[in-house]
Amino acid sequence: MYDTAIIGAGINGVSVAYELMQKGQRVILFDMNGIASGGSGAAGAFISPKFSKGGELKEIIDKAFVYSMKFYEENFPHIFTKVNLIHTAQDDSEEFTIDAGLVNASAMCHALAKGVKLIASDVKSLVYDDTSWNINETYTAKNVVLATGAYAPVIHKPYIQMRGIWGHRIDVKTSTQNKNALHKFVSISPSKDGVLSIGATHNVHYHPQSSTEPYDVDAGRKELLDKASKSINLENVEVIKDYTGLRSGSLDYMPLVGSLVMSKVTLASTHINFKVKKADYEAYDYYPNLYMINGSGGYGFVLAPYLAKILVEHILSAKKISDRISPARFFHRYAKKL
Numbered sequence: 001m002y003d004t005a006i007i008g009a010g011i012n013g014v015s016v017a018y019e020l021m022q023k024g025q026r027v028i029l030f031d032m033n034g035i036a037s038g039g040s041g042a043a044g045a046f047i048s049p050k051f052s053k054g055g056e057l058k059e060i061i062d063k064a065f066v067y068s069m070k071f072y073e074e075n076f077p078h079i080f081t082k083v084n085l086i087h088t089a090q091d092d093s094e095e096f097t098i099d100a101g102l103v104n105a106s107a108m109c110h111a112l113a114k115g116v117k118l119i120a121s122d123v124k125s126l127v128y129d130d131t132s133w134n135i136n137e138t139y140t141a142k143n144v145v146l147a148t149g150a151y152a153p154v155i156h157k158p159y160i161q162m163r164g165i166w167g168h169r170i171d172v173k174t175s176t177q178n179k180n181a182l183h184k185f186v187s188i189s190p191s192k193d194g195v196l197s198i199g200a201t202h203n204v205h206y207h208p209q210s211s212t213e214p215y216d217v218d219a220g221r222k223e224l225l226d227k228a229s230k231s232i233n234l235e236n237v238e239v240i241k242d243y244t245g246l247r248s249g250s251l252d253y254m255p256l257v258g259s260l261v262m263s264k265v266t267l268a269s270t271h272i273n274f275k276v277k278k279a280d281y282e283a284y285d286y287y288p289n290l291y292m293i294n295g296s297g298g299y300g301f302v303l304a305p306y307l308a309k310i311l312v313e314h315i316l317s318a319k320k321i322s323d324r325i326s327p328a329r330f331f332h333r334y335a336k337k338l
Contacts, residue, residue: 001140002028004315005133007123007154008147010040011105011300012293014112015308016145021115023316028139029113032122036109038149039247042167044187044199045108045301047072047080047101051087051183056324057253061299064306069101071305072108079107083190085181088231102181102189103301105243123154128288143315146260146292150248152209155290157263159334160256160327163249164207165297168220168242169199175236185227195240198228208246217242250295251330257293257307258314258321259286261331267338274335281328291315292327 004020006013009031020027031037047068050061072080085100119139126144127134133144146154150164173195182188189197206215221239228234250256265285266272272283293311296303313319323329 001132001142002026002117003141004028004143004145005030005135005139005141006145006147007031007126008149009035009109009113009118010038010147010149011036011043011109011112011304012149012296012307013145013147014109014116015304016147016293016311017116018112019308019312020315023312025316028117028119028141030119030121030123030135032120034120035113035118036106037245038151039165039167039245040109040300041106042169042199042243042245043105043247043298043300044169044189044197045103045105046085046181046183046187046189047103047302048085048087048098048183049302050299051089060254060325061302064299064303067306067309068302068304072101072103076103076108076111079104079111083181084179085183088182088184090185097180100181105301108301126154128290133289143289143291145311145315146290147294149294150207150246155260155287157260157331159261159263159331161251161330162295163251163297165247165249166203166206166208166215166244167199167247167298168203168215168217168224168244169197170221170224170239170243171195171197171241172225172234173236173238173240174234176232176234178232182231184231186224186231188228188232198224199243200224200227215244217244220244247297247300248294249297253295253297255293255295255303255307255325256327256330257311258291258326258328260290260292261285261328262287263331263334266331267335274332274338279328279332281323281326281332284328284331289315
């Protein structure tokens with residue numbers, strides 16, 4: 001019996017695993033393709049705030065930025081690098097430099113998952129039997145956390161629909177020396193041993209599970225290099241490695257963290273008025289000990305440590321999660337339409 005089973009070994013899943021392990025919890029992690037095998041492995045993994053004028057999303061990302069900078073520096077200084085990040089608006093109307101960070105995406109995910117039992121298997125069966133969850137008729141856990149990103153969910157709920165965002169990053173060898181991290185149309189890392197990384201969350205149409213044609217890697221490379229050329233003059237370029245994967249975003253762009261509503265049971269409740277503007281999420285019926293963390297978009301490595309802390313405090317201490325990131329907000333909208 002495990003305390004918690006986590007399904008999905010991207011940056012969200014391994015961040016939750018790390019937080020739980022620090023609390024002495026027994027954790028098991030499931031991912032058919034291994035740690036950081038999807039969008040997390042393809043991420044540029046820049047740790048930066050959101051470059052916009054305001055809004056709820058900027059507020060939570062900025063809080064996560066402050067938290068994550070400290071988290072990575074204190075716990076994983078060998079994988080984390082402080083960088084000067086030069087952000088330029090796409091119309092060149094403004095440019096400013098901030099203190100930001102950069103992590104090795106794959107190495108960070110593996111470091112966060114160190115010591116966690118990993119099962120390289122898809123989860124095809126997830127059943128609750130009054131006291132615990134049974135996974136694939138083999139493993140049991142008190143709690144289950146779904147961190148499956150934009151891929152097909154283990155438990156399908158019609159009120160939750162994720163946006164798949166295809167990410168592509170390339171490592172290039174170049175004679176051009178770049179001292180600062182650059183962000184305009186794409187993100188460009190500082191040079192290290194003559195190599196720099198160029199990456200972007202740049203294709204919202206391609207999805208590996210639904211697209212009829214394979215992803216055109218050569219076209220993706222060209223697009224990244226063309227966009228990078230608007231920020232820096234790269235000379236003697238040789239692409240030495242590609243990283244691709246699917247990232248997930250929510251329809252309202254805010255992350256989803258918390259418990260899953262049992263839609264059929266809740267809709268059958270006669271005492272709930274679903275037409276109200278501000279719903280009482282505590283009146284809904286939820287799956288026992290079943291949680292999700294998802295929808296970070298291109299800010300996965302910024303948001304994950306912060307959101308994992310919030311979720312683990314909720315699981316272990318019943319600390320309330322803000323309604324604005326609760327998955328229940330999507331159920332409320334779904335129920336109002338019905």
